[in-house]
Amino acid sequence: MANEGRPEDTETMSRREREEIGRRANEGFERVERTDYDPRSDIPTGPAIKKLSEDEIRRRVGDGNFESAKNDGQSASINS
Numbered sequence: 001m002a003n004e005g006r007p008e009d010t011e012t013m014s015r016r017e018r019e020e021i022g023r024r025a026n027e028g029f030e031r032v033e034r035t036d037y038d039p040r041s042d043i044p045t046g047p048a049i050k051k052l053s054e055d056e057i058r059r060r061v062g063d064g065n066f067e068s069a070k071n072d073g074q075s076a077s078i079n080s
Contacts, residue, residue, distance in 0.1 A: 054066075
């Protein structure tokens, strides 16, 4: 919860109380976070999908969209 300009919200707690609340919050995070893993487990590291050929892409998006995207002189958006 934000302190929305009310200093009285934080002035009522001592430093020791604030530290204790922080420690309890960190303990809660540690319980639910998965920070370690078993290296023997089978974690897939290969590509998620196979690389599509131009013909397959053209079939999926249509000829017009494929040609339009291929000949687009506009650069791709960085933030999307």
